[in-house]
Amino acid sequence: MERFKACEKEMKTKAFSKEGLLASSKMDPREKERHEMGHFLMEMVEELGKQVEQAEAEQESLQIALKKGRKDPGKVERLTEVEHLVERHKWHQGRLELILRLLENGNIQSDQVRSYQCS
Numbered sequence: 001m002e003r004f005k006a007c008e009k010e011m012k013t014k015a016f017s018k019e020g021l022l023a024s025s026k027m028d029p030r031e032k033e034r035h036e037m038g039h040f041l042m043e044m045v046e047e048l049g050k051q052v053e054q055a056e057a058e059q060e061s062l063q064i065a066l067k068k069g070r071k072d073p074g075k076v077e078r079l080t081e082v083e084h085l086v087e088r089h090k091w092h093q094g095r096l097e098l099i100l101r102l103l104e105n106g107n108i109q110s111d112q113v114r115s116y117q118c119s
Helices: 002-012 018-025 029-068 073-105 110-116
Strands: none
Touching: 029 073, 029 110, 073 110
């Protein structure tokens, strides 16, 4: 009966009343941890995006240098390294986005995500 009363009170609480606004700011610990993990994943996706942009800029400058001048073996080797780096970063970025979606949909627990987080 008590659970029913609590549920009915929650259902009847208006969204923009003082009580309703205070209730929305309170999060249970699992929801808070899930939110923190989501924030961490978004930061990592953004960081990888920045690194991809930098690597692509370097890739373009190396391609231009190779077109203008003679084939420098060091630049050719660096170009293949950068291409591989961009490919790996994009793959990891996609995986992180997939994990983020799984976390938001509740298909993966925040504990599992935390186990992958480096300290």
